Amino acid sequence: MRGVLVDLDNTLLPWNSSEIPPAHRAWLEAARARGISVCVISNNHTTRVESALRELGIPYVSSARKPLRVGFVRALRQLGLPPEACIVVGDQLLTDVWGAHRMGMRAVLVRPVVSTDGPHTRVNRFFERRLRRLLERLGLWPEEG
Ligand SMILES: [Mg+2]
Structure with a gap:
């Protein structure tokens, strides 16, 4: 892997x-030290993303419209890397992971940093929980780790 597309919120x-x-x-910093490029990819608006990343100088794509491909394509273009050289990291199944898979990219689903969510995400979580239960029942939910 030479690049990571990481969700913000x-x-x-x-x-x-x-x-x-x-x-x-x-x-x-560890990723940077290993020569791994990082680009933040967020569905949130530019003001929010920029204020969070201002001091770090990380490239970003805001209003990415995940799970649509458009934001991922913009992020990959920023890094100058093909999809097969990158991995997506995020906390949502229906935006980060689904979007990554639509791009043919691998994804890492992480636990949310805090257990609350913004208004839009709360709606997504409702469907995510149902989808997760279904995948678990079918034995398609991957092992943690
Ligand atoms: Mg998120």
């Missing part, structure tokens, strides 16, 4: 804060 930082936790800053 509840993946890199809590949805209701602009403070990136120290452990996540360290993760970003």
